[in-house]
Amino acid sequence: MTFGEKLKRMRSDNGLTQDELADKIFVTRTAISKWETDRGYPSIDSLKAISKLFSVSIDELISDDDIENKRVLDELWGRRFYWCALACFGVTAALAVLYRIFGAQYLLVLSLIGAVGYTVLALLLKPRYKRIQLRRERLVPWIISRAVIAAVLISVIIFSFV
Numbered sequence: 001m002t003f004g005e006k007l008k009r010m011r012s013d014n015g016l017t018q019d020e021l022a023d024k025i026f027v028t029r030t031a032i033s034k035w036e037t038d039r040g041y042p043s044i045d046s047l048k049a050i051s052k053l054f055s056v057s058i059d060e061l062i063s064d065d066d067i068e069n070k071r072v073l074d075e076l077w078g079r080r081f082y083w084c085a086l087a088c089f090g091v092t093a094a095l096a097v098l099y100r101i102f103g104a105q106y107l108l109v110l111s112l113i114g115a116v117g118y119t120v121l122a123l124l125l126k127p128r129y130k131r132i133q134l135r136r137e138r139l140v141p142w143i144i145s146r147a148v149i150a151a152v153l154i155s156v157i158i159f160s161f162v
Contacts, residue, residue: 002069003062004038010054011036025049041070078125085121088114089152096156115156122149 001009011021011032018032025046034040042050051058092114099107 001063002038003041004036006061007032007050008036010050010056014054021053024053038069040073081121081125085118085125088118088121092118092156111156115153119149119153 011018016024018029018036022029022032026049027042027046031040031042031046035042047058047061051061092111095107095111095114098104099111
């Protein structure tokens with residue numbers, strides 16, 4: 001049984017609506033709906049509140065399947081960030097080249113915005129648990145990847161202003 005199914009069952013057994021449960025644990029009804037349909041998972045604070053409200057342990061609320069589902073969702077978001085970061089990088093490079101050719105100032109501004117977008121998305125493309133794990137296990141590749149991101153940003157800025 002997934003976390004969402006357990007939450008829905010416990011909520012129903014206690015005669016609560018999604019709105020009432022949301023009010024009791026200080027989240028939105030949309031969050032409850034998302035959790036019950038296994039499209040998202042609560043924070044640890046929300047898990048504690050649910051556990052206390054229904055007098056069950058957190059271990060009873062979540063199972064190995066729930067943890068695996070969370071990882072799958074995180075990896076899906078990571079792939080989305082990857083493709084968006086790649087698109088930002090391509091747009092940034094194209095706008096920087098167009099700026100050099102045409103000299104239109106707005107192309108420079110858009111290029112810099114794309115570079116910032118690329119950096120943010122590149123830093124977020126791995127799920128949090130993987131980012132922490134990579135920093136611990138492979139410090140050198142992590143540092144090199146951050147250096148490459150910084151080099152790309154610096155080169156775009158230099159190329160744009162020179």
